[in-house]
Amino acid sequence: MESMTVQLDQGSGGRATHELVQDLFIQSFRNEYLLEMNDSALVNVGNGQIAMTTDSYVVDPVIFPGGNIGSLAVHGTVNDLAMRGARPLYMTAGFILEEGLSLETLGEIVSSMAAAAREANVFIVAGDTKVVPRGKADKIFINTSGVGVVPPGVRVGGQYAEPGDAVLINGTIGDHGMAVLCKREGLAFENEIRSDSASLNGLVEKMLEVCPQIHVLRDPTRGGVATTLNEIAEQSHVGIRLEEEALPVREDVAGACEILGLDPLYVANEGKVLVFVPARCMKSVLRVMRDHPLGRNACKIGETVSNDAGRVFLRTRIGGHRLLDMLRGEQLPRIC
């Protein structure tokens, strides 16, 4: 049974999205920049390089603990640029508003967007507004573009991981996805789970200062850490081994995932960065990460290997090994 219509999980950020992008968009728009499959494209301008990116935000609910769709749009775009080692400079913002959206909500979203841009030191320099009839959009959609400059000597991308790299992360995983899910489904736990949504350019800048040889930076957003690591393993033709014991997960997030039957490795993050560094740089990079407010819980979670290229394995707490695949379909709570 082949279906000939777009399916929801083709937007989930997992394997289905990956295949749609590869089979349709990349095939049609085919060029060397897109083929790299990175968060932003590096293009030559004059004697230097700039990074360019675009993204759309369609989160439900639009306001969630720890942020809203406006701040998220800035953080996401800034991070797409920062993940190439670029210094984000300018953004654009296009708004598609559903008739009936309260102006109070819109005001709150725009003002937190402005605050997030100030904090990340980027200017929102152009924009667009469209209003569609009620039911034709879900409250508010935001599309953004961003540009930044790449400092000389920096060469960061998903294709540059090498065997022997240490894989680091700046903190706990799954916070954003669980905050949004709990809010959307009205699930209340003892402590409110808050999104980790944040601009990572400041942290990335510090890391590149002590180790310009960082190979890969990637923020594990939709599809979570597991999907992102699979993308990097494919792009760089390396295997990745993770240690379950080393994975940092907040207790409340772990508890919520446990109750719903979800795996935090597939839950979205918006303020986390996966870092692939040559082993010799690991200690210095970890040190500056832990000195930064967004990297206090930074740790090593695994390493790259030359065998099993393109695949990610997890060593479980009891010493077993299992394949860690990309997210397939949507992650769904179990039935029983």
Add this chain to the structure above:
Amino acid sequence: MKYLDEYRDPQLAKSLLNGLQRRGRDGRTMKFMEICGTHTVSIFRLGLRQLLPANIQLISGPGCPVCVTANEDIDRAVWLAQQPGVIIATFGDLLRVPGSSSSLHVERSRGADVRMVYASFDALQIARENPGRQVVFLGIGFETTAPTVAAAVRRAASEGLRNFSVFSAHKLLPPAMRALLEAKDQQLDGFLCPGHVSTVIGAAAYEEVVTRYHVPCVVTGFEALDLLQGITMLADQVEKGEAHVMNPYRRAVSWEGNLAARRLLDEIFEPVDSTWRGLGEIPRSGLKIRCRWKDYDAVNRFFMPRIEVKEHPGCRCGDVLRGMMTPLQCGLFRKVCTPQNPKGPCMVSSEGTCGAYYRYEH
């Protein structure tokens, strides 16, 4: 996590594993079947199968409620979704399961109003918010899920909701265990009995299996130590030639089960013969809404036509569900049957054996 971490202790797990390794020395093979989809997923997620000695084999049985749902029931759910004015409320896992010619997922993309819910009471809320439309909750699941559906029926009745009904494809596990043992095409040495189901039916529910078929049953939780202890207890019994019901999962499961839930089940549902994918019709293994509550039975509310059921040629989900083969032995596995384009339910369900092999095996 305070009460979970202690059941994940790596040192204790290693010591139980060492104990199991010592059992392999006499060369006797032991085949234990887990009949709970969550057990299957836990076993794969822990990487447990590779850590056991070669002579202790874990076989996945018909423990995934989505997987055992007959094609015919999926087709009827698809038919319901196509009816004008109907809203289908269902657990997400059921969406992608292919029926004879379509799935709920495909019907939704074609315009059907199919909504994913987390609980039967969410479906009631949809009914309250849409008084002009009929809301049908697709009731699948074992004894764990059925009581909550029964509660939703009772609540709908007490509120006088006239636009809510249940399409019941619920299944009961002990009759399936009996059917597996009766079939005699699979020699099993013991069952890891389901933790969730047992909270409702109690450990006593397996007594008949033990006495009639002399097959050990151990009620097991879902953590590393639970599973290792369950396997150890089964191996002990096999070595001694004994067969008992044992319940090391007493923190959640009592001998008699949850009496209130059982009473509720009995009030709303009655056992009927039911068709299981792979196992065929099993006497008194399904749940039908009792006549007294027929207003809430979708089968009563809608006149469903007879649908010609077609199975995908080559799909071996039935054999996988009976533990007769592993997904790796299926000609479709990974080649034409993938989670993106599943040919059978064992690939699509998050608790399905094929899906688990696809996601977690090397």
